[in-house]
Amino acid sequence: MTTFPNFLDTVTTTLLGTKPLKENPRHRALLDAYTEVQNLEQRLLTAITTPPEPGTGVSGLMEACTDLLIERLDAGYELSRLLSADYCCAADVSEDDLCGLEQDEKCCQAPAEPTADLLDACSNVFAELGDPHAVASADLVDALRRLPGVAGNHWRYSDLTQARLAELLAPYGMQTRDITLPDGRRRKSYRREALLVALGVSDCC
Known part of the structure; x- marks a missing residue:
């Protein structure tokens, strides 16, 4: 996955003379969770469609798929949790100061x-x-x-x-x-x- 800020983003910032943007940790967590779900689904699909190695049989394939499925369900739950979380601060502070903390936490603190x-x-x-x-x-x-x-x-x-x-x-x-x-x-x-x-x-x- 391309990280932020990457090479092209850095060059663009330099050429335009703009202020580098500060990454929001909560936004990064969302992106990481989504990417993890996509990667696990691809791995699960590959495992399901790849013929088992000689000697492993169906049981070996099912065991591998079960472990991946558990990881996928876990990642999906984490993504759902992040997407459904309530946030504060957006209406009270400038864009540069957004922290994205949940409502039951002290707002805009690390x-x-x-x-x-x-x-x-x-x-x-x-x-x-x-x-x-x-x-x-x-x-x-x-x-x-x-x-x-x-x-x-x-x-x-x-x-x-x-x-x-x-x-x-x-x-x-x-x-x-x-x-x-x-x-x-x-x-x-x-x-x-x-x-x-x-x-x-x-x-x-």
């Missing part, structure tokens, strides 16, 4: 600072679940969404999706894997071992 480091927050979720060897991405996101504050970039914990969490954890070397969980489900999951490595601690127990 988002709150993070109340907990993301890795520590993930570690707390693992601990609350009894420190299993892995936690499903969807379950981890559901737990993190209950936290206040900002998870990373401009995303609050309450705004997290599986794709956003994956983007935030990737720099720490944490990626999801297809793992069979203690309850028998096979889901895209984060391993406790990878989280401990990211935290710089060893599992001595």
